[in-house]
Amino acid sequence: MKLLSFSYDGQPSFGALLEGNRICNLSGVTHRGRSIDSMLDFIREISVGLDVAGAIGAQREKTFRLEEVTLLAPIPRPAKNIFCVGKNYREHIVEACQAMGVPPEFPSVPEFFSKPPTTVIGEGAGIRRHEANTSKLDYEIELAVVIGKTCRDVSVDRALENVFGYTIINDVTARDAQFAHGQWFKGKSFDTFCPMGPWIVTADEFGDPASRTLKLTVNGELRQNSTTADLLFSVQQVIASLSAALTLEPGDVIATGTPAGVAFGMSPQRWLQIGDVIEAEIEGIGKLCNTVVA
Numbered sequence: 378m379k380l381l382s383f384s385y386d387g388q389p390s391f392g393a394l395l396e397g398n399r400i401c402n403l404s405g406v407t408h409r410g411r412s413i414d415s416m417l418d419f420i421r422e423i424s425v426g427l428d429v430a431g432a433i434g435a436q437r438e439k440t441f442r443l444e445e446v447t448l449l450a451p452i453p454r455p456a457k458n459i460f461c462v463g464k465n466y467r468e469h470i471v472e473a474c475q476a477m478g479v480p481p482e483f484p485s486v487p488e489f490f491s492k493p494p495t496t497v498i499g500e501g502a503g504i505r506r507h508e509a510n511t512s513k514l515d516y517e518i519e520l521a522v523v524i525g526k527t528c529r530d531v532s533v534d535r536a537l538e539n540v541f542g543y544t545i546i547n548d549v550t551a552r553d554a555q556f557a558h559g560q561w562f563k564g565k566s567f568d569t570f571c572p573m574g575p576w577i578v579t580a581d582e583f584g585d586p587a588s589r590t591l592k593l594t595v596n597g598e599l600r601q602n603s604t605t606a607d608l609l610f611s612v613q614q615v616i617a618s619l620s621a622a623l624t625l626e627p628g629d630v631i632a633t634g635t636p637a638g639v640a641f642g643m644s645p646q647r648w649l650q651i652g653d654v655i656e657a658e659i660e661g662i663g664k665l666c667n668t669v670v671a
């Protein structure tokens with residue numbers, strides 16, 4: 378099932394994508410005696426027993442057509458920072474080390490950083506160029522995991538039991554700020570630097586995340602083209618490592634790293650400019666499209 382957030386007539390809402398590109402509006406569905414008005418609340422209530430099929434049945438008459446709504450990020454304002462993994466595709470590690478003039482070095486554990494909730498934008502929204510703050514604007518397509526259960530100290534074998542679904546994230550990066558500040562947070566955290574969407578595909582529909590194709594184009598030119606088979610740390614290993622002594626909660630989002638082909642790894646390097654159209658597509662999810670704006 379595909380679950381999405383959107384605005385209709387200026388009113389933020391969320392729902393499920395049905396046959397024929399119709400959206401069942403799930404805003405206002407009730408559970409445990411209260412009304413649920415956001416995807417984040419919906420995911421939280423599912424973790425304590427809300428039945429999705431029942432919710433859709435109860436809201437059956439409340440539908441929109443996909444083309445009459447404006448898509449928002451599936452979780453427009455996450456409750457906490459987006460968890461991210463750096464250096465997680467082998468070929469990307471090689472290209473990044475080459476660009477820095479150092480021998481390839483593969484981390485022995487996942488390298489985590491985060492992006493604040495204020496970075497999040499949805500399908501079709503503009504990525505701000507931030508000209509005064511960066512001259513090296515870059516893109517990174519990533520498979521993102523949405524956590525569905527409160528969990529901690531999760532084993533690799535049972536990691537996927539805690540996944541609610543998957544979406545696409547573009548981990549937009551100001552490379553100069555990323556390196557100038559010693560750690561990555563600042564250069565990854567400018568406003569609009571986390572396009573997310575177009576929707577969440579639930580884990581049962583998505584299936585095994587082991588070998589999914591990821592493709593990113595800039596103005597139609599293929600820049601990134603890889604599969605999750607190149608991951609250094611699998612989705613399961615990332616969840617297990619992150620959750621060690623750290624509680625994950627329903628609605629938490631983990632971006633699992635980007636494959637080769639970023640502007641930083643090109644020779645010459647070709648940074649994003651105003652007007653560039655970036656399309657990020659992952660097999661089994663769909664396509665996330667954003668344009669760079671002033």
Ligand code: MG
Nearest residue numbers: 517548634635
């Ligand atoms: Mg990244």
